Amino acid sequence: MDDLVPVVSYQRASADKARDEHTVTDQSKVNRMTAARLGWRIVHAFTDNDKSAAKEGVIRDGFEAMLRVLRAGRLPDGTLVQGCVVVAEDRLVRRAGDYERFVDAITSRDGRVFADARGSKDLYSEDVESMGLMGAVLSRMEVKKMRRRVTRWHRSRAEDGVIPNGYRPFGWKDDKRTLDPVQSAAIRKAVQEILAGRSLNSIVRGWQERGFVTTRGNAWEAQTLKQLLRNPRLCGWRKINGEIVKDAAGIPVQGQWEAIIAPQEWEAVQAIFDARRGxxxxxxxxxxxxxxxxxxxxxxxxxxxxxxxxxxxxxxxxxxxxxxxxxxxxxxxxxxxxxxxxxxxxxxxxxxxxxxxxxxxxxxxxxxxxxxxPQTEPWAGASDLKDSETQLRELTEHWHRKKVSNSLFFAEVERLESEISRLIKERAQHEATTRRAKANLTxxxxxxxxxxxxxxxxxxxxxxxxxxxxxxxxxxxxxxxxxxxxxxxxxxxxxxxxxx
Structure with a gap:
């Protein structure tokens, strides 16, 4: 055993939805087989489970600890370390900067070894290091392309009004399309109470007394209720990256599920949350x-x-x-x-x-x-909002037909979208004020x-x-x-x- 080269093993999984660590466990087995085949001995294993190697800001504790050991040439207990083995380089790094740091650490001393499941590699060779850097760059590019494909897929489904995957939302039945009569009625009443000035905690306390729990079986809290009321799904809309999904004409896409409240009511609640400030x-x-x-x-x-x-x-x-x-x-x-x-x-x-x-x-x-x-009369900005939305729709149609230059189109789109956003916010505030006045003055x-x-x-x-x-x-x-x-x-x- 003393003649075997002491190395460390590294394994990583980007996602572990089952929470059973099966991916990193399988990688560990492969690494042990690779080390045995090459006459090496694994003295320690470093693991990063459920962690991306490509995302900005993600700290891989196992990877960072391994770099420190490779630089020192020893484990904290003094055990000698002379190399590293992984299943594949994309499990080790996805970013060129991380690859450079790894190569610098493992080659800080002469005689170090490195291998993946296909065999050993000489990291002291400039050609191998360059190929490794190129592989990291290509891997990074592939990750970005995958993300863009996933993003486009989600947006395409959202623009078609398709019901999102995931847990059943509170207020709907298991098909996520049909309303649950009891839960949807509770949400509808909560919206009216919020517009009438009632606090979230007061509503939550009433829900708890009625035995309501979330669809995951957790007790309702003020923050989870607020998240529920913030979700545009209540009025049949959907958000992606913080923005309401709209069609080419700038109109919010109606989802393929029954709405609990009207869009004006949902916007009024958002106005309460956003502007309940005096x-x-x-x-x-x-x-x-x-x-x-x-x-x-x-x-x-x-x-x-x-x-x-x-x-x-x-x-x-x-x-x-x-x-x-x-x-x-x-x-x-x-x-x-x-x-x-x-x-x-x-x-x-x-x-x-x-x-x-x-x-x-x-x-x-x-x-x-x-x-x-109390502003019980119709909102004064309705015609302005309709005109702005019509202008945006007609401008978009002209641009698609190449009757408007890009510079003019994007300049006008920015102006119109800003104006529409302002008017929608005013409409929501008007709706909230009107409902509050009617509720409180009765x-x-x-x-x-x-x-x-x-x-x-x-x-x-x-x-x-x-x-x-x-x-x-x-x-x-x-x-x-x-x-x-x-x-x-x-x-x-x-x-x-x-x-x-």
């Missing part, structure tokens, strides 16, 4: 962007109330108030955070009274006249305070209405010795209304 008052008193709020809150005004106690320099604290537990109170208390948490810790206010005052202020404004007139006082009605508003929906009404509510101190925790003075609440 303004908020920051700690410095400046009005800035309002972050999206998808949490299921317990209290009505957390994150909306701000501390109005003056600091030593005359500016207001402006820290967000939060609810703190008090054993001697039968109601919740909004209080400023401590100094170590960015507040002043010197202001608190009775929560139930503040909630009631702010609620009544919002309801009174809605009942007297909406904060901003008998809102009863729905606001009801605890039993099916159409009652939950905390997340009330917060959505309040966030659209105010930038913030600043709570000013009531004065020393007045017991601010139990005192309520409506004049000490400053409502920062939205003017837009």
């Amino acid at each position: 303004k908020q008052v920051g700690n410095n008193g400046i009005i800035g962007n309002l972050p999206a709020d998808f949490r299921e809150h317990t209290y009505l005004l957390t994150g909306i109330l701000r501390c109005g106690r003056p600091k030593d320099d005359g500016t207001l604290c402006m820290a967000k108030l939060r609810v703190t537990p008090h054993r001697d109170c039968d109601h919740h208390v909004y209080a400023c955070r401590s100094r170590t948490q960015g507040g002043c810790g010197r202001l608190a206010r009775r929560g139930d009274m503040v909630d009631m005052f702010v609620s009544e202020a919002v309801l009174a404004t809605i009942e007297e006249g909406p904060m901003s007139p 008998d809102i006082r009863r729905r606001w305070y009801s605890e039993t009605d099916d159409d009652r508003l939950d905390v997340s929906q009330k917060r959505a209405v309040i966030r659209e009404a105010f930038h913030a509510v600043i709570v000013h101190p009531v004065g020393q010795g007045r017991g601010s925790r139990g005192t309520f003075d409506p004049d000490k609440l400053e409502l920062i209304w939205r003017e837009d």
